[in-house]
Amino acid sequence: MSDVAGTGAGTTPKRSLMAQLEIDTRLLGMLGAFALLCLVFTVVTGGTFLSARNIFNITIQTVSVALMATGMVFVIVTRHIDLSVGSVLAMCSAVMAVVQTQWLPQGLGLPLGHWLIAPAAILAGLAVGTAIGAFHGYLAGYQGIPSFIVTLGGLLIWRNVSWYTTGGQTVAPLDRTLLMFGGSEGTLGPTWSWVIAILACVVAVAAIWSARAGKARHGFPVKPVWAEAAMTAILLAAVLGFTAILNSYLIPSAKLERMFEARGETMPEGFTLGHGLPISVLILIVVAVAMTVIARKTRLxxxxxxxxxxPDAAELSGINTRWLTVKVFALMGFLCGLSALVAQARLQSHANDIGTLDELRVIAAAVIGGTALAGGIGTIYGAILGALIMQSLQSGMGMVGVDTPFQNIVVGAVLVIAVWIDIIYRKRSGAMK
Incomplete structure (x- = not known):
């Protein structure tokens, strides 16, 4: 009787501390695993793993896979799979490469470096990726071909079509403007990095406390004020700390001299400048925010x-699931094109093996990040964190001299273990409800 009385109309049932703080235990576990990974490699490498240079390199190496992983979340959530993303990336990269080095210079007489080259190449790559993705979605959604088969065929087709597009040749050099999207060749510098970091902090604080006010206004439970303030402080510290680390990684003096010479100036004695936030990372941040808004705030x-x-209930409720499949795969293709831009710019060339095995890395990032292969569950931030964990793992193993085959063995084992843990977690969660 006491239990019944305690939950009457005039009282609020007590919630556990974890429930009050609204902490995602899966995310907390992933962050703990990531922290442990960083600690181990930092000790083994004598502190080199967490040096500003290595953090910068890991960051820009993560972007390409992370971009596609955000789209893979939507694909897997709708109970599909896309095995072709690495090959579609290669196809988009091949188109961008030949547009800027062959088609425009030979067709329109535009020299490499012309202002029209980079935007035309980028738009061509994005258009090709979107079209391929929409075609895959049409076959899966309207023709009823399982997405596994459609994209498995796409994996083979687009990889080899990209080979024919470039004649099997590595394409280089690329347009200098396009290279700005690759990482080290395109950074914002310390000043603009701090400006963007501060603006991001202001927006984050406003969003967090606005959401809190909205919950309270509609009578939903909210975190204690101290907990909200603590979580906000941790987020701001992470943003500002990450910015400080990237700003502390100095541009090599020889590269600085070339930058001054290109402007017709002489570099002052003892002048130094940090890299700051890479443009590719800024692109990932924008995409992550946009995809999160789509997932949480839009009808789509x-x-x-x-x-x-x-799926059956969704279709009976009036959702056009076939057209939705086309949209999801088209979005996935667009993100493949964007990833092709970043990968090509970082490598400063188009090679035939670009994007090889990226489909496995992307799926692994999404799954490690908590996206359920059974569909219906997944987060954008989880997929990005999964991509970061995988890249950190590979980078750390490379620094301690682990052979590439064994690196792949470890990554495969981590993927299987992550799915196993996810199954256990969901079973226990279901048993608790």
Whole structure:
């Protein structure tokens, strides 16, 4: 009787501390695993793993896979799979490469370095990726061909079409403007990095406390004020600390001299300048925010998760699941094109093996990040964190001299273990409800 009385209309049932703080235990576990990974490699490498240079390198190496992983979340949530993303990336990269080095110079007489080269190449790559993705979605959604088969065929087709597009040749050099999207060749510098970091902090604080006010206004439970303030402080410290680390990684003096010479100036004696935030990382941040907004605030996002939760019920409720499949795969293709831009610019060339095995890395990042292969569950931030964990793992193993085959063995084992842990977690969560 006491239990019944304690939950009457005039009282609020007590919630555990974890429930009050609204902490995602899966995210907390991933962050703990990532922290442990960094600690181990830092000790083994004598502190080199967490040096500003290595953090910068890991960051720019993560971007390409992380971009595609955000799209893979939507694909897997809707109970599909895309095995072709690495090959579509290669196809988009091949198109961008030949547009800027062959088609425009030979067709329109535009020299490499002309202002029209970079935007035309980028738009061509994005258009090709979107078209291929939409075609895959059409075959899966309207023709009823399993997405596994459609994209498995795409894996073979687009990889080899890209080979024919470039004649099997590595394409280089590329347009200098396009190279700015690769990482070290395109950074914002300390000043603008701090400006963007501070603006991001202001927006984050406003969003967090606005969401809190909205919950309270509609009578939903909210975190204690101290907990909200503590979580906000941790987020701000992470943003500002990350910015400080990137700003502390100095541009080599020889490169600085070339930059001054290109402007017709002489570099002052003892002048130094930090890299700051790479443009590619800024692109990832924008995409992550946009995809999160789509997932949480738009009709498309609600339809995606509703379809993944129960496709039959979603269709009976009026959702055009076939057209939704086309949209999801088209978005995936667009992100492949964007990743092709970043990967090509970072490597400063188009090679035939670009994007090889990226489909496995992307799927692994999404799954390690908590996206359920059964559909209906997944987060954008989880996929990005999964990509970061995988890249950190590979980078750390490379620094301690682990052979590439064994690196792949470890990554495969981590993927299987992550899925196993996810299954256990969901079983226990279901048993608790």
């Amino acid at each position: 996002g609600r339809y995606i998760f509703a379809t993944g939760g129960n």
